[in-house]
Amino acid sequence: MSLNARAIAAIGAVVVVGAATVGTSVAIASDQTAHISHQATLTVGNSSTVAEPLCWNNGSPITEDLQQACQDKATQALKDGSLPTSDVVSSDSVGVGVSPNVAKSGWWAFTNGGSSSSGGRTSLASYAKGPTWSGAQQANKVLNASGTTLVTVVEGDKNSDNPIAVWYFQLKTQDS
Structure with a gap:
């Protein structure tokens, strides 16, 4: 079974959305909603x-x-x-x-x-x-x-x- 371009794009989109969700969740969970640039x-x-x-x-x-x-x-x-x-x-x-x-x-x-x-x-x-x-x-x-x-x-x-x-x-x- 081979994956077509549409299936690969869909999997990629799920990975990107999932990563963004995890990143946002970690920022919210640690109470860091803004990037702190001077530490x-x-x-x-x-x-x-x-x-x-x-x-x-x-x-x-x-x-x-x-x-x-x-x-x-x-x-x-x-x-x-x-x-x-x-x-x-x-x-x-x-x-x-x-x-x-x-x-x-x-x-x-x-x-x-x-x-x-x-x-x-x-x-x-x-x-x-x-x-x-x-x-x-x-x-x-x-x-x-x-x-x-x-x-x-x-x-x-x-x-x-x-x-x-x-x-x-x-x-x-x-x-x-």
Whole structure:
């Protein structure tokens, strides 16, 4: 028994409609009815934390005045514990991912921890344009001694003085 062109087209239409239905159902079930274009994800071991940027100027560069307000906002969020937080042990691996729109602009990520030879700042992702994942590093190399390490993700062109978006995450060191 052979399939004719009309039967093949009908099967194709059913597959397309079925895929669209499943995709829409998944979006509705996860309460995601719109594409979110600016997210960063901190991955620690087998868990991930997704966040919107703490500082964002609707896709335009963040001016110097807004950068100061952003730093003040981040300092306050750190004090009141409202930054996205992940528990970490020294044997975990730590990595950062960004959405494709962020990767298209360019991005980098770093922590305020690490060896004293790096000035206490460790790169999780050097400036990259295109890739969406930093790769994973051992936590014991990126943590600071205080038990709380700040992870900063920045979207923007490395040749510009002003970032487009900034995310902050907090790593809380747990006993191994």
